[in-house]
Amino acid sequence: MNSTSKILLSLLILSFYACEEKTDVPLLESEEVIIVDATITSSTRTQTVRLSKSFATLNEASTPVSSASIKIKTEDEEYEFFESSPGIYTSEAFAAVGNREYTLTIEVNNIMDSAVATMHPVSAFKNYYFSEKENGLLKYYYTGSDLPAMTDIFYNWEDNPEYCVQYGSCYALETYYTINSIDIIEEFAPNKEEILIPQNTKVIRRKYSLSPEHQDYIRSLLSETEWRGGIFDVEHGNVPTNFNNGLKGWFGVCQVLSDSTVATSP
Amino acid sequence: MLRLTAHSAYVFFSTRIAIFLTIQLFALTAVAQTESGLEQSISVTYNNESLENILHDISEQTGVEFSYSSEIVKGLAPITYTCSNEILSTAINEILAKANLQYSLVGKHLVIKQAVTNTPTPTKKKSIARFTIRGFVIDAHSKEALIGAAVYNPSTGLGTLTNNFGYFSISLPIGDYELEISYIGYTAIRNSFSLTDNTTWNASLNPMASFVEEVIVTSENKEEIIFKSLAAQNNLKPFEITNDAAALGETDMLKSLDKLPGISFQGDGSSYFYVRGGNRDQNLILLDDAPIYNPSHMLGLFTPIIPEAVKNTNVYKADFPIQYGGRLSSVIDIRTRDGNKEHFSGSANMGLVSTRLSLEGPIKKNASSYFISYRRSYFGWIFKNFNPSIKDFYFTDFTTKLNLKLSDKDRLFLTFYHGKDQFLTDNQNSTLNGVEWTNTSLTLRWNHIFADRLFLNTTINTGKYAYYLHTDHANNLFWNSTIRSSHLKTEFTYYANPQNHFRFGMKVGGYFFNPGNYNGPEIGIFQQVSELNSSEVILYAGNEHHLNKKILLNYGLRLSLWQDIGEAYIVNYQNYEPVDLSYYESGVSYYSKAFIEPRISVSYKLGTYSSIKASYNRTNQNIHLINNSISPFNTLEVWLPSGPNIKPQTANIYNLGILHSWKDKSIDFTADIYHKTLYNQIGYIDHADLLLNAFMEGELRQGNGKAYGFEVYVKKNMGKLTWQAGYGYTRSFVQIDGLNNNEQYRARQDKPIELSASLGYFFKPRWLMSGNYTLTSGMVTTTPTGFYNYRGSQVPIYAKKNNDRLPNYSRFDLASDFRLNKNASGPIEHHLIVSLYNMFWKKNAAFYYFSKAETEEGNFVIPSDKLAPKTQITTYRYIYSIIPSISYNLKF
Secondary structure (H helix, E strand, O other): OOHHHHHHHHHHHHHHOOOEEEOOOOOOOOOOOEEEEEEEEOOOEEEEEEEEEOEOOOOOOOOEOOOOEEEEEOOOOEEEEEEEEOOEEEEEEEOOOOOOEEEEEEEEOOEEEEEEEEOEOOOOOOOOOEEEOHHHOEEEOOOOOOOOEEEEEEEEOOOOHHHHHHHOOOEEEEEEEEOOOOOHHHHOOOOEOOOOEOOOOEEEEEEEEOOHHHHHHHHHHHHHOOOOOOOOOEOOOOOOOOOOOOOEEEEEEEOEEEEEEEOOOO | OOOOOHHHHHHHHHHHHHHHHHHHHHHHHHHHHHHHOOOOEEEEEEEEEOHHHHHHHHHHHHOOEEEOOHHHHOOOOOEEEEEEEEEHHHHHHHHHHHOOEEEEEEOOEEEEEEOOOOOOOOOHHHHOOEEEEEEEEEEOOOOOEOOOOEEEEOOOOEEEEOOOOOEEEEEEEOEEEEEEEEOOOEEOEEEEEEEOOOEEOOEEEEEOOOOOOOOEOOOOOHHHHHHHOOOOEEEEOHHHOOOOOOHHHOOOOOHHHHHOOOEEEOOOOOOOEEEOOOOHHHEEEEEOOEEOOOOOEHHHOEOOOOHHHEEEEEEEOOOOOOOOOOOOOEEEEEEEOOOOOOOOEEEEEEOOOEEEEEEEEEEEOOOEEEEEEEEEEOOHHHHHHHOOOEEEEEEEEEEEEEEEEEEOOEEEEEEEEEEEEEEEEEOOOOOEEEEEEEEEEEEEEEEEEEEOOEEEEEEEEEEEEEEEEEEEOOOOEEEEEEEEEEEEEEEEEEEEEOOEEEEEEEEEEEEEEEEEEEEOOOHHHOOOOOOEEEEEEEEEEEEEEEOOOOEEEEEEEEEEEEEEEOOEEEEEEEOOEEEEEEEEOOOOEEEEEEEEEEEEEEEEEEEOOEEEEEEEEEEEEOEEEEOOEOOOOOOOOEEEEOOOOOOOEEEEEEEEEEEEEEHHHOEEEEEEEEEEEEEEEEEEOOOOOOOOOOOHHHHEEEEEEEEEEEEEEEEEOOEOEEEEEEEEEEEEEEEOOOOHHHOOEEOOOOEEEEEEEEEEEEEEOOEEEEEEEEEEOOOEEOOOOEEEEEOOEEEEEOOOOOOEEOOOEEEEEEEEEEEOOOOOOOOOEEEEEEEEEOOOOOOOEEEEEEEEEEOOOOOEEEOOOOOOOOOEEEEEEEOOOOEEEEEEEEEO
């Protein structure tokens, strides 16, 4: 490259470089709302419902909401939830099944609200795919799902104390989504934090099915979180809820599939 | 006591008025004679001297100015004349009589013409006989037709402007007249006529020297333009922008619109612009009558309209000419150059981003010509080096025009434009994805002069815009949306008399819409969105009516019929939920709506160079851009027609403005206030799903809006120092049921501050420095009013739509234009333009983000680890920092 080309290149890079910076935007505040995080699954286990309050600024700790009365009903069954720790309500062990309508009813702070959900099937996992990055660390690549799903990937490298120190923890969890929509904001989403794992990390995948309504919710959620921040952003909007009397959040019923492996170089 | 009957009173007052006017006329004539110096004495002796020399000598001695055609003095016999202390007017009369000539006093000029012998006594019949002076006004060098040149009779105060093809026709009673033709940047010319028959005057104006001269001179007839221009009309000529500082040196006509008050762009790097609070799809951009649906290159950083290809741009913001419609906010009427009919010429530009080349020349000398321009970017290789994932990044455009003179009364024009952009990146799965879009337009136009006063313009045009989102370029998997239109327009202009210029015509055409479909073997997993077809028939008629010397009316009516036609699958909704589907066979009309659009404006002449204008326009829009992007860049653009599920958009536009020119100082001033009521404006539900969604119309909501504001604009484009400044105050609100708790909210384009100022100064005859400053309110945006945690993510809550605003946008640009050739009139002219765009490195925010965390390396990423989420921060993105550029322009 001759000197002229170097100058031109420098000018162009100067023109377009460093175009994102930190800032401080004073935000207007709105009233606190109660958020429901309730996903019951087809696994026979203690099911959990979390209640918390919204908060005014980023990174604030959310305040748990206690003293709620929570039930899940089907046509012929009813499960009651008890507060096991502040804001966390658990039931006896049960498993959600298909072809059944589940109604979550929550009574809290003089609000009676409910949401209805059904379970849709989950498709089989595809093969694991790891690629080797710098220093021999591995990166897991999500290869999609035949049916709409959200998949938690849990990493455990507690057998590698050196990496525990380097990373700051021996565990990590990331979530991938497959939904039947195509969005420009998704196509040009900003970069995600890359979680690199050491060789022989235990990897557990847990895949949740999504109903069409749950998909819409996830699509909106991603539009406001993981996909937000690219150069093709769309209008901001509130993530929907399937509660209808003031509570926010989502109640989902998911078929779940799980497997595990030990990560090694391909 | 004197008592008057009605009749005697009429006679009395009529007589008094006549006497008064006669006295005034005599007084004015006397003043004119005195001012012209014709009362002074002169003593001269000429022996066998040519008339030209005699007139020159008299002019030098007395200071009187003569105007005459060289034809009139050609071949005259030498003159011998002697006088002593003779009154000048007598002496001139006696000299001219020897050559069978006479003069008339026009202003301070003595216009010499053939002596009229046996001047017929005007009978009543003859006194009302009218004859027409018609013709084309062209550039004397290139023979390019000049649009909007003022053709003006100074003594009667009547005149006209040339139309979009340089044609004029002015009809006057029998008599002697002088006409003046003037145009900005050209030397005005005058010609006198003894109008006893229809006359053709094809006038050639000589351009002033190149724009990079010490003085930009204009002898434009401001009086005519100020009186006749429409309310809130702006005109932009290529020479006004070629020396502007532009991002990476790429000057273009559309980006320069931000100099005008009431027009603002979304921000840096955007080709989206908003006019007076209207939405971005409400601007009709016409390139020789063909619509350009997405005028952008490189995601919007540049636009495709290069100055070399443009002859004239008219911008209408309130009072739309009767022949235009179909949009609510503005008409941008761009006319391309015909090409040089005299000789081969061209221009080239080399900048940091692209190279462009324009060639033009005669097909048949002085009759037919061609113009070709081509531009290709070459920055892709730089970006590929900078970011290896970028695999293809370029734009190109091609413009050509053929101008064929078939006969003295017939001309044929063909304009073709094609532009393409491609941006492909290599994603994590090693497939190429990205975006691509093309704009194509074609216009075939036939001008015919049926009679001296009847001008026909018939146009066939087609425009197409196609957008592709490639998900796997190698395997031809892509999403595509398209809008295509074709129209036939026939329009007559009838110059009935100087008081009435009628325009009437008909336009028929059709549209094709592909609202976005996926192409590829996996098509089954996506919904098929029905393609749609529409047709429209438009009839219009209007009149430019001079009520008197002070009042000019423009009124007209547009009648239109819009129809949607099968084959189509139309979803039926109840409460925005799809309930069933209707199928319409090919050719079957399933939606039709008629529209009446009245247009009226009045221009009142306050003084020679002042007028006040009021206008009312009603306009409708039947094609709608369906896009909820807040990005300044091009994104997946879908157009849909009005139909069973989308109501037509309508606007009532009221405007009151004043124009004034200080002619001696060459300063033009305009001020306007306006109010618009907007109906059926389109809004989107939260996270509207607009891609591959057969039910996308269920994601839309419609409601009403309003926009109002004022604008002030001052411009000086003559002299060593030129400048302009404009300020606009624009408010825009909408209320749409189903959005924002049914409450009114600010539109994104609500901008109380729109300030633009520019300055140009010739330090040396060859060196022009120019600066430009822009300050506008930031775009309205929505910021969170709270957050909540959900499965490890912080989810924002929005209490109100459009509750916030990005910081004010400001930018200062500086440019230096140096002409490299010393001789301004040489065969080659070349310039070096150095510019600093955004000189003060203002980081204008285009987005706020609340979703990211900062890595140890200082990058901003979306947190992934749900067990130990990183601290999220607020960031903003800006598009441009300081942009130095250098470009080389060559004209030959």
